[in-house]
Amino acid sequence: MIEIQPGSDVDIDEYHAMRCAVYAVDYPELPTPTRQATAAVLAVPPVHLGERLMWQAHLDGRLVAAATSYLPVDGNEHLAIAQLFVHPEFRRQGIATELLRAITPVLRERGRTSIEGRHVTEGGAGDHWTKALGFRAVHTTLTQILNFGEVDRGRWEVAVPEGYRLVRWIGAAPDDVVESYASARNAIADAPAGLVTPKWSVDRVRRVEAGLAKHGVECRTVVAVDPDGEVVGLTELEYRPLNPMRLMQGDTAVLAAHRGHGLGLAMKAAMLRWFTADRDGLREIWTNTGADNTHMVEVNLRLGFETARRSNVVSLRL
Ligand SMILES: CC(C)(COP(=O)(O)OP(=O)(O)OC[C@H]1O[C@@H](n2cnc3c(N)ncnc32)[C@H](O)[C@@H]1OP(=O)(O)O)[C@@H](O)C(=O)NCCC(=O)NCCS
Missing domain, CATH: 3.40.630.30 (Gcn5-related N-acetyltransferase (GNAT))
Known part of the structure; x- marks a missing residue:
C-alpha cells in the first residue's frame, strides 16, 4: 500500500539515494548529485517560483517517490509547476499517477488550473508518462554548464x-x-x-x-x-x-x-x-x-x- 505524506520532513540520505538512482537512469548526461547538492535543494527553494509544497510516497516504509510543486504569483496564479520522480526500482506500478492524483486537489484548492512539468527528456520515461496523462510539450529548454x-x-x-x-x-x-x-x-x-x-x-x-x-x-x-x-x-x-x-x-x-x-x-x-x-x-x-x-x-x-x-x-x- 502506497502512503503519501505532505511536507518536507524527509530523511536526507534516503532522499539523496533515490535522487542519485533517478539521475543515473533519467539524466545520465548530468553529473551525479552530491549529498551537499541534495541537502541544498531540500533546504533552499527557488524563491522566485513561489511557495513550495512537497510530498513523499512510501511503500512498506521505503521512500519510493517524491513530488514538489511551486505556486508562482504576480500574474501566474493559475499555474502550478510540478516535479515528480519515482525510484527506478518501483516504476510502472502506477505510483506516479497515484501521486499526481493525490496532489491535484491541493493544487486546485489553491486556485491552480494548469500544471507544468519541467526537464522532461524527449523519448524518456517522463515523456511517455506525461503523454499518457495528456500533457503536451509547450517549450524546449537547454541546460548549459x-x-x-x-x-x-x-x-x-x-x-x-x-x-x-x-x-x-x-x-x-x-x-x-x-x-x-x-x-x-x-x-x-x-x-x-x-x-x-x-x-x-x-x-x-x-x-x-x-x-x-x-x-x-x-x-x-x-x-x-x-x-x-x-x-x-x-x-x-x-x-x-x-x-x-x-x-x-x-x-x-x-x-x-x-x-x-x-x-x-x-x-x-x-x-x-x-x-x-x-x-x-x-x-x-x-x-x-x-x-x-x-x-x-x-x-x-x-x-x-x-x-x-x-x-x-x-x-x-x-
Ligand atoms: C515519469 C515517472 C514519474 C513515471 O513514474 P511511474 O510510477 O513509473 O509511472 P506510472 O506507473 O504511473 O505510469 C503510468 C502510465 O504512464 C506510461 N508510462 C510511464 N512510464 C513509461 C515508460 N517508461 N515507457 C512507456 N510508457 C510509460 C504508461 O502508459 C503507464 O501505464 P502502464 O504501466 O500501465 O503501461 C518516472 O519514470 C520518473 O521518475 N522519471 C524521471 C522523472 C520525470 O521525468 N518526471 C516526470 C516529469 S515531472
Whole structure:
C-alpha cells in the first residue's frame, strides 16, 4: 500500500539515494548529485517560483517517490509547476499517477488550473508518462554548464559597449535604481518560456530579495545603465552556501531597444570576473535557456558554457 505524506520532513540520505538512482537512469548526461547538492535543494527553494509544497510516497516504509510543486504569483496564479520522480526500482506500478492524483486537489484548492512539468527528456520515461496523462510539450529548454576548471577565462575579457555603464550589487537593489530595475526585469517576458513570466514591480523585487536573504542565498546582480540613468539590462547569479561549488544563473534580459550591442555578453562576462575574483572553490555554473533563444544560448557558449542537455516543459489543464 502506497502512503503519501505532505511536507518536507524527509530523511536526507534516503532522499539523496533515490535522487542519485533517478539521475543515473533519467539524466545520465548530468553529473551525479552530491549529498551537499541534495541537502541544498531540500533546504533552499527557488524563491522566485513561489511557495513550495512537497510530498513523499512510501511503500512498506521505503521512500519510493517524491513530488514538489511551486505556486508562482504576480500574474501566474493559475499555474502550478510540478516535479515528480519515482525510484527506478518501483516504476510502472502506477505510483506516479497515484501521486499526481493525490496532489491535484491541493493544487486546485489553491486556485491552480494548469500544471507544468519541467526537464522532461524527449523519448524518456517522463515523456511517455506525461503523454499518457495528456500533457503536451509547450517549450524546449537547454541546460548549459560552465566548468570553472576547464574554461578559458580570457573569454570573459569583454568591453562594455559604448554609451553604457555597468552597476552591480549583492542582495538588495539600491533604492535609486530599483524602480527602473523592476521595470527592466519585465524584458524577460520576451524570452520564449513555458512559464508565463511574472509581472515585476518594486514590491516583487523586494519580496524576492527578502526570500533569498532568508534562505542565505547570495544573489549578485549586474545591470547595464544607459546615459539617462535607466536600467536597460540585467543578469543575476546565485551562490548558495549550502552548495558552495555550484552557482545558479537567474534571469538575464536586455530591453528590446538596446539589444544587438553586446550588453548581454558584457554583463555576464563582468559577473564572471566579479564572482571569480572574490570566491574560491567554485566548480560550475548551471543555467537553463529556451532552445529557440538563440542569442542567449550563443552568449553562453561564447563565455565557455557547454550545452549538457535538452528537455521539454510540458503542460496539462487541471
Ligand atoms: C515519469 C515517472 C514519474 C513515471 O513514474 P511511474 O510510477 O513509473 O509511472 P506510472 O506507473 O504511473 O505510469 C503510468 C502510465 O504512464 C506510461 N508510462 C510511464 N512510464 C513509461 C515508460 N517508461 N515507457 C512507456 N510508457 C510509460 C504508461 O502508459 C503507464 O501505464 P502502464 O504501466 O500501465 O503501461 C518516472 O519514470 C520518473 O521518475 N522519471 C524521471 C522523472 C520525470 O521525468 N518526471 C516526470 C516529469 S515531472
